[in-house]
Amino acid sequence: MNESANHNSDKLIVFENVSKFYGEILGVNRVNLTISPGITSLVGPNGSGKTTLMNLMTGLIQPSRGTIRVLGVTPDDPQRMFSFMGYCGQFDSFPRGMTGFDFVFSFLLVHGFPKKEAEAMAWRAIERVDLVEAAHRKVAGYSKGMRQRIRLAQSIAHDPSVIILDEPLNGLDPMARDETKRLFRQLAKDGLHLIISSHILHELEEMSDTIVLINNGYILAEGGVSSVREEKMEEHPMQIMIRCDRPAEFASRVFASDSVVEAQLHEDKHGLFIKTRNADSFYSLLNKMVAEQGFNVETVAPVDDNLNAVYHYLIGSGGGGQA
Amino acid sequence: MNSAIELEATQPTGGNLQWGLWWRQVRAILRMEVKKNFWGKRALLIYVFAAIPVLVMFLLTFADPDAGNDINKFWSSAQEIFANIFEALILRTMVFFGCAWIFMNLFRGEVVDKSLHYYFLSSLRREVLVAGKYFSGLVTSVILFSLTTAGSLFFLYWARDYPANVNYLFDGPGLGQCLTYLGVTILGCIGYGAVFMFIGLFFRNPIIPALLVYGWEWLNFLLPPVLKKISIIHYLHTLAPVPMNEGPLATVVAATSPWISVPSLLIFTVLVLAMAAVKIRRHEISYGSE
């Protein structure tokens, strides 16, 4: 079959207006993102939506809105997608009763590789993560770091060209960390797509080509290391608190506008929070609504303190604080 | 430098049918799942469970020293008793609950263990996963419950005289009956397996739907003929070589011919599996509090 061969998007990972809600809970919202080959770091604090984004990319969960394409393939074609993609997720769990080798080897067979080839590939991957000696022991008896490494081996064993890694350095000692980072660099040098998440920016900073900052389900910034550092705060969504009558109606009206990315009612029902990427156009919208719809607005106040805090936590010189 | 990886992994992909690849993948799934089914800690209980009818037959025929004589004298009532044991105990209890356990655990067990995502992250069509999981449940349940039926039959015949057996088995209807019992057991696994795999995949708490199916199947004999046919036990019942007496309350319905029963059951199974295959395409991995 001949897909609409779009040469550009066939080398890229593209999120188009992707949102994911877990029932009422926001996972990620309105993500528009294009990821090129090389090492991309996805950085954000706990609960910011890193895992959600990665699970969406790999089809483990379905987006509430929007579309995702990885090198031109959508997640609803897993046979094609995982012939070139590997995902080492955050779940620290394994099928019952398997040895490390069994685990890697069995899923290579599931991929459809013939036995001999699968065996050779499994050993090669296990070598890469330095677990040859422990390969015939049961995974249940592995240490946390070893489990992390055998899962890494499993996700790269079928020689994917796109590798997605959710906090892969978690639980590794400093030596294993360095080893693993060296492996990532090696893989990236071979022309692979690597997407790595972490809640510690500087841990990945020096090896990343691109950094994507995420918080509370929104992409805050995206670009090369230096450009992300220098990017001005004005370009990040700004949070504004508004006290007015009929806040629910107000919210639904402003939410329809492009300049507002989020609207959230205040607990006391007499106000709301909105987030905007373009404060000027929001203020003019606000004036129009007061004039034309007769809203009675009491206060309008920017409340960007926590955003600043996150940004400094991630970007600031002391941020993260783990070696 | 490890540059051997470069071009090696270009697997056959694309939209066309790839039966060779899919069959290999089904075998790879079977390899893992059947091992889990027979050697896991969960397996021990099911062995004991599957052995109960054999034990019952053993006690009925061996524990009573006169049993052999009685069976010789009243062979036709012995057969009726066996028919009841087969249908009430083996089919409606062992095969039913055994399949419920085996097939509901195919997916649920991996949700509990948080390991289902490894399949979802393989270069594997979800439909092929459904097929592979189903076959592995089928292999397990067919081996187990065929042995149950065969073992129970063994004790039925064991208690009888040698020449009478040879006559009945090879010059009479005996062998055909035995094979039919085995065939009905296998059909039971096929039908119940599909139903329970479906339930295990799509209900967060599968116990209630499973009990509803159980109630439906037991009350089947009371149902009007049209509803009767929407069940698995109806077909198994009419296929049994010596049908169980369902009692005075049972609604009478003309026995369905095997030429209809067997294909009906198989078509029903294929439909349930197709529904599972369609639904699993949009299935999300969520292991609860993660």
Ligand SMILES: Nc1ncnc2c1ncn2[C@@H]1O[C@H](COP(=O)(O)OP(=O)(O)OP(=O)(O)O)[C@@H](O)[C@H]1O
């Ligand atoms: N299955 C789920 N059901 C309900 N809410 C969920 C679920 N998974 C994630 N969430 C919510 O979505 C948001 C994003 O979670 P996510 O796991 O993507 O964050 P994360 O950046 O990976 O965090 P961490 O660094 O802790 O791994 C959180 O508020 C979380 O509570």
Ligand SMILES: [Mg+2]
């Ligand atoms: Mg996470």
